[in-house]
Amino acid sequence: MMGKSLFSRYEYILNKEGEILNKARIRILVQGLLSFFLLGVVLLTLTIIRQHVFSIRIFVLLSIFASGLILLLGGVSWRIITHFFIFAVSYLIWSNLILYNLYFLVAIQYILIVVTCSYYILGVRWGLLYSILNIVPFVLLILHYIQKETNFLEQVSNGPSFGIVLVFNFTLLIVIHYYFFKAFRESSDKEKALLANLEKSLGSLQLLMEKKDEFLGLATHELKTPITSMKASLQSLQKMVSKNDVLKDALPLLTIANRQVVKLSAIVSDLVDVSKTQSGKLELNKSIFPLATAIADCITEIEHQAKGYQFIIEDGVDSTVLADKTRIEQVIINLLTNAVKYSPVKRLINVSIELKGTDIKVSVKDQGIGIPEDKLPFIFDRFFRVHESSQVFSGLGLGLFICAEIISQHNGEIGVESIEGEGSVFWFSLPAKIT
Incomplete structure (x- = not known):
């Protein structure tokens, strides 16, 4: 017992x-x-x-x-x-x-x-x-x-005790090595099995991610057509209603509906871009153009939704670049929109262009709410939102991620500097085109 x-x-x-x-x-x-x-x-x-x-x-x-x-x-x-x-x-x-x-x-x-x-x-x-x-x-x-x-x-x-001790010691040495190397082999076999299972799981996960990206790309692409049609129909309907005194009361509702369709269209476009970047299908159509002109065009495009904000462009260099103009304008609009979005009080938004070595650097500086220091390392991550629980600052957290992917495709850099409560400076740099 x-x-x-x-x-x-x-x-x-x-x-x-x-x-x-x-x-x-x-x-x-x-x-x-x-x-x-x-x-x-x-x-x-x-x-x-x-x-x-x-x-x-x-x-x-x-x-x-x-x-x-x-x-x-x-x-x-x-x-x-x-x-x-x-x-x-x-x-x-x-x-x-x-x-x-x-x-x-x-x-x-x-x-x-x-x-x-x-x-x-x-x-x-x-x-x-x-x-x-x-x-x-x-x-x-x-x-x-x-x-x-x-x-x-x-x-x-030559006594029996001496012989017993010799046999005992050799036996003990054998036992010690047996136990240790048996455990070592078991540990090695277990590690190999774990690695095999991990590789199998990673393979399954990779296949699942590929299927998910494929579905996301297909679904968002299919959504673009009806949304574009809805957008055009609503705009036509707004024009018709505005000319009809009987139906004028419906105009505010149509305006809201049109605004939501525009927002939905932007979300779907972001999802399409994410799908393309994940699958390596984001194609660039490069041309030579001045950044200052592209920035001015972008400011003009968003001024209707940023009334009361003052935009200043500081261009002290020949800002000619070889890049995809549409994609770079997408980055600029996203940064300008964020500057307006996170500046509740209508203030100055400064856009500067400067030469840094062989690169041209564009900075968008606002006087908004800023970003907490602990959130800065994740600001360009996919689906990351600084204000997770806030309903005021809506969005999927894809804009800056897409910006980072576009700039990366151009062999450039993107970054941010921010002090909470004082504002932020988002910047990106592109190789300059020497003419």
């Missing part, structure tokens, strides 16, 4: 340890403690039978190994018990060498056990320390006896 209880405790300690290699270390330690305890029992019995002497030294060592096993099963850390075990074996080595007929072959085996256990169970640093503490003095002692021209092989005993 007690044996069953001890075994259950041993199984509990193993199961509590999650790592396969650590489980092997605990097994090695338990085998070492138990084996040396049983060896002590055998040697003590032989000493009493053959020499009619009760060896205090063997009894003390036997008690040490038994105590270590009890402490380990009692919950003491296996790392602490390993030090306990190695100190005991080290004492066994040096007491054999100094006090008992210089059993060099046995001492070498014990040293191998100490080195193996310390490296495999405690790791490199402790392994190196215990190796030095046992090997260096042993070598120095051998050199001492060689200098004294002592034939230390003559000191080897």
